[in-house]
Amino acid sequence: MxxxxxxxxLVSFLEPYMPENAGVLGEQEKPYVILTYAQSxxxxxxxxxxxxxxxxxxxxxxxTHYLRYKFDGIMLGxxxxxxxxxxxxxxxxxxxxxxxxxxxxxxxxxxxLDPNGKWKFEGSKMKTLxxxxxxxxxxxxxxxxxxxxEENVDYLVMQTNFTGKxxxxxxxxxxxxxxxxxxxxxxxxxxxxxxxxxxxxxIDALVITVGATFLGSEGVEVSPLIEINLKDISWWKGTRDSxxxxxxxxxx
Amino acid sequence: MxxxxxxxxLVSFLEPYMPENAGVLGEQEKPYVILTYAQSxxxxxxxxxxxxxxxxxxxxxxxTHYLRYKFDGIMLGxxxxxxxxxxxxxxxxxxxxxxxxxxxxxxxxxxxLDPNGKWKFEGSKMKTLxxxxxxxxxxxxxxxxxxxxEENVDYLVMQTNFTGKxxxxxxxxxxxxxxxxxxxxxxxxxxxxxxxxxxxxxIDALVITVGATFLGSEGVEVSPLIEINLKDISWWKGTRDSxxxxxxxxxx
Numbered sequence: 113m114x115x116x117x118x119x120x121x122l123v124s125f126l127e128p129y130m131p132e133n134a135g136v137l138g139e140q141e142k143p144y145v146i147l148t149y150a151q152s153x154x155x156x157x158x159x160x161x162x163x164x165x166x167x168x169x170x171x172x173x174x175x176t177h178y179l180r181y182k183f184d185g186i187m188l189g190x191x192x193x194x195x196x197x198x199x200x201x202x203x204x205x206x207x208x209x210x211x212x213x214x215x216x217x218x219x220x221x222x223x224x225l226d227p228n229g230k231w232k233f234e235g236s237k238m239k240t241l242x243x244x245x246x247x248x249x250x251x252x253x254x255x256x257x258x259x260x261x262e263e264n265v266d267y268l269v270m271q272t273n274f275t276g277k278x279x280x281x282x283x284x285x286x287x288x289x290x291x292x293x294x295x296x297x298x299x300x301x302x303x304x305x306x307x308x309x310x311x312x313x314x315i316d317a318l319v320i321t322v323g324a325t326f327l328g329s330e331g332v333e334v335s336p337l338i339e340i341n342l343k344d345i346s347w348w349k350g351t352r353d354s355x356x357x358x359x360x361x362x363x364x
Numbered sequence: 365m366x367x368x369x370x371x372x373x374l375v376s377f378l379e380p381y382m383p384e385n386a387g388v389l390g391e392q393e394k395p396y397v398i399l400t401y402a403q404s405x406x407x408x409x410x411x412x413x414x415x416x417x418x419x420x421x422x423x424x425x426x427x428t429h430y431l432r433y434k435f436d437g438i439m440l441g442x443x444x445x446x447x448x449x450x451x452x453x454x455x456x457x458x459x460x461x462x463x464x465x466x467x468x469x470x471x472x473x474x475x476x477l478d479p480n481g482k483w484k485f486e487g488s489k490m491k492t493l494x495x496x497x498x499x500x501x502x503x504x505x506x507x508x509x510x511x512x513x514e515e516n517v518d519y520l521v522m523q524t525n526f527t528g529k530x531x532x533x534x535x536x537x538x539x540x541x542x543x544x545x546x547x548x549x550x551x552x553x554x555x556x557x558x559x560x561x562x563x564x565x566x567i568d569a570l571v572i573t574v575g576a577t578f579l580g581s582e583g584v585e586v587s588p589l590i591e592i593n594l595k596d597i598s599w600w601k602g603t604r605d606s607x608x609x610x611x612x613x614x615x616x
Contacts (some may be wrong), residue, residue: 153572154587154607155407293519309578320405322574324599324608326592327562333581335406340578347576347601354606356405356576 115203118178122355125348126175128160129317129357130182131295142281143288144295147308148179149334150321153251157302164196165331167323169352176299177204179319183220185251185293190226192301199237200299201247214245221293222250225304226253227272229254233262237244251291253283264293269354279351280314302332319340320356367455368422370430374607375601378427381569381609382434383547395535395540396547399560400606401586402573408583409554416448417583419575421604428551429456431571435472436514437503437545442478444553451489451550465523466497473545474502477556480533485514495574503543505535518543529559532566556583561588564612570594572608 131144150168151157158165169177180186180202186200201219205212210319222238224231233239233250239248242264249264255272268286270278283298287293298308298315309316341361346357379385402420403409411417420428432438432454440450453471457464462471475488476483485491485502493499494516503518507524520538522530539545539607550560552569560567593613600607 151405153403153407153574154585155405156587159591191483226508268440305579322405324594324597324610326588326594328591329558329585329587331587333587334408335408335583335585336578337581337582339411339580342576342578345576345604347606349599349601349606352597354574354601354608356606 113159114172117132118204119171122175122178122348125346125355126178126319126357128344129319130344132182134295135317140150141288142284142314143185143293144316145284145298145314146183146317147298147305147321148176148319149300149305150323151334152323152325152327152331154326154328154331155334156327157300157305157334158332159327160330161332162195166326167325167327167348169323171350172321172353172355174204175321175355177202179297180220181205181218181297183297185223185287185291185296186220187225187296187298188225189301189302189304190231191303192299193224193226193231197237199241199247201241216242216245216247219247220297221248221291223287223296224250224252225278226252227255227276227278229258231354233265242312249330251287252320280308280311284314302334306336309334309340309360310338312362315360318356318358318360322354322356324352348351366592367426367429370456371423374427374430374600377598377607378430378571378609380598381571383432386568389553393540394536394566395437395545396568397536397550398556398566398571399550399565399567399571400571401429401552401557401574403586404577404579404583406578406580406583407586408579409452409552409557409586410584411579412582413584416449417579419577419579420573421575421602423602424605424607426456427480427607429454431549432472433457433470435547435549437475437539437543437548438472439475439477439548439550439556441553441556442476442483443555444551445476445478449489450500451493453493461590468494468499470499471499472549473500473543475539475545475548476502476504477530478504479507479522479528479530481510485517503539505530519545532560536566546597557586558588561586561592561612562590564614567612570608570610572607572614574606574608576604
């Protein structure tokens with residue numbers, strides 16, 4: 113399905129938060145990282161755990177494809193990937209260019225956080241898109257290499273700590289040094305977002321779509337364990353959604 | 365403390381949702397009722413239960429006073445009133461009128477939901493404002509009349525059901541028929557809002573301020589038990605906050 117045209121005003125709205133405007137941040141060891149997701153008014157990103165929920169309006173869906181055009185990598189937890197089977201490619205291209213024959217070139221590299229090896233590239237929508245030249249093959253972040261490695265997949269083996277989590281700082285640095293990813297957008301799911309919201313030294317910006325609906329208290333929630341303050345706040349007002357761009361204030 | 369001037373664009377933004385534009389709704393047995401509150405991105409209206417948290421920017425604080433000018437009654441649960449000790453009066457007046465000597469006339473009638481008689485008017489900020497002519501005396505909704513009734517307070521005795529809750533429909537009708545309140549804004553707290561969000565036949569509009577901050581998962585949350593869909597959606601973009609106006613879609 114083709115996407116809607118991008119609203120012109122979104123380009124200037126997003127500009128200060130895009131990787132090319134990162135300035136000295138772009139020269140760091142760590143890639144430029146944003147968190148971006150769509151939530152309901154009651155801060156739910158899905159109605160029920162294990163289901164996919166469409167929250168954003170078509171115009172903010174197009175914005176997501178524009179972001180994918182701008183970023184080198186797109187990161188998701190395996191829970192979300194197993195539920196949604198997302199394509200993660202970029203279907204947007206600049207107005208002054210002809211429609212690309214294939215979408216792979218402009219698409220970000222998928223990065224799947226799958227420490228316990230639950231997800232398979234084979235049979236996924238990502239694989240279908242890769243096969244037709246419309247998407248890139250993923251980097252899968254694992255605790256140890258699977259017994260049978262999949263063709264075209266790059267594995268990044270990371271140690272986990274005693275709570276089963278990877279060291280985010282180390283992970284981002286490896287993604288830049290080993291795979292050349294200078295910018296990464298993190299799209300979900302809830303566990304990944306809640307964890308990264310508390311790491312202002314790693315996250316360079318937030319792009320949050322707020323949809324005008326309540327998904328209800330049984331939904332998958334975004335709410336960090338601690339209070340988080342924001343700065344450089346900017347809102348865009350859409351038809352049904354609003355979008356917030358901002359940066360995280362570092363803990364004192 | 366005086367409030368900031370009202371942003372002109374907020375007047376036209378709010379207009380379709382104001383009681384004077386309720387049309388036939390204004391002729392009903394039930395008053396025109398809106399829910400209005402300020403929340404963080406993670407749908408928290410307070411950081412910790414039992415504490416007051418300022419979420420909204422000064423410009424949306426002024427909007428609240430403008431709403432109080434427009435509505436006959438302002439309703440709160442006693443939990444919020446006990447914690448915040450709010451004044452609930454209206455400090456806004458139209459530009460083309462001289463500053464009022466006192467604020468009582470333009471202020472809404474406070475309606476405190478206090479089934480078990482925990483709150484006292486005596487010693488409250490509401491009482492101070494009432495004494496100086498800057499606020500109205502409250503209607504207190506109780507299960508039974510207290511042994512010692514307070515001067516200037518009107519009591520509305522309502523039966524509660526087996527879960528200790530009043531019948532909302534009956535309550536609103538009594539507030540109109542007994543006290544002449546044709547319009548009521550409900551400001552909180554969490555329990556009241558979550559309950560009323562699920563009653564689209566009683567709630568005529570929502571006015572929700574979304575502040576650009578995360579209060580954290582320990583905060584007081586607004587999220588109804590069930591999914592709620594909205595219609596007639598309109599967003600206003602402020603400096604740090606966005607405001608959503610909308611109506612609830614009735615359950616099919």
